[in-house]
Amino acid sequence: MPDHPLGRAAVVPVASLLLGGLTAYAQGFLPDALAPVANSAWAWTLLAAVLVAWARPGAGLAAVLGAVSLVFLVVGYAGASHLRGLTYDPTRFGAVGLVVGPLVGVAAAWLRSTGVRAALATALLAGVGIGEGVYGLTTVAETTGVGTWVAACVVALGLLAVMLARRLRGALPVAIATGGTVAVAAVFVLAYRALG
Structure with a gap:
């Protein structure tokens, strides 16, 4: 390599x-x-x-x-x-x-950094996983099953937990990571529904 x-x-x-x-x-x-x-x-x-x-x-x-x-x-x-x-x-x-x-x-x-940058990175990547997990569980689970959507949420929550434990210190980065994850997930669900 x-x-x-x-x-x-x-x-x-x-x-x-x-x-x-x-x-x-x-x-x-x-x-x-x-x-x-x-x-x-x-x-x-x-x-x-x-x-x-x-x-x-x-x-x-x-x-x-x-x-x-x-x-x-x-x-x-x-x-x-x-x-x-x-x-x-x-x-x-x-x-x-x-x-x-x-x-x-x-x-x-x-993701390799700390502070606000790491918090923003975490929010985006974890938010996408949780957003698609929620979308899948609430919109297509009847035809696809729940395995993929639960896995998306678990992986995303795992990323958030690891970053909170290892890289994010202080109230502002923690708030950005957690609040941002929720916000990105919500935007993802709305955008995916709009895409159809």
């Missing part, structure tokens, strides 16, 4: 494309209770955040890599779907990736 930050950054789009393709196939072999995880916003957000965090870029490059990763995840998914004889138009979620990807990338980079 490359050690130079730009070498690591170059891995992010390739890995994103491959992982996006893998998620299309994963829908066919994951157990029914977890099949929706292969096509969920929180899982793709988690993949993009992990890839960007692994690359260890500064905030500027992290913003670019976050967008690139989410767009390439969607393109990989669309390509693999096409190979499977299915039709998937990546336009809408590719555009979403361009808009939210920079935020995800910066959040992934800021």
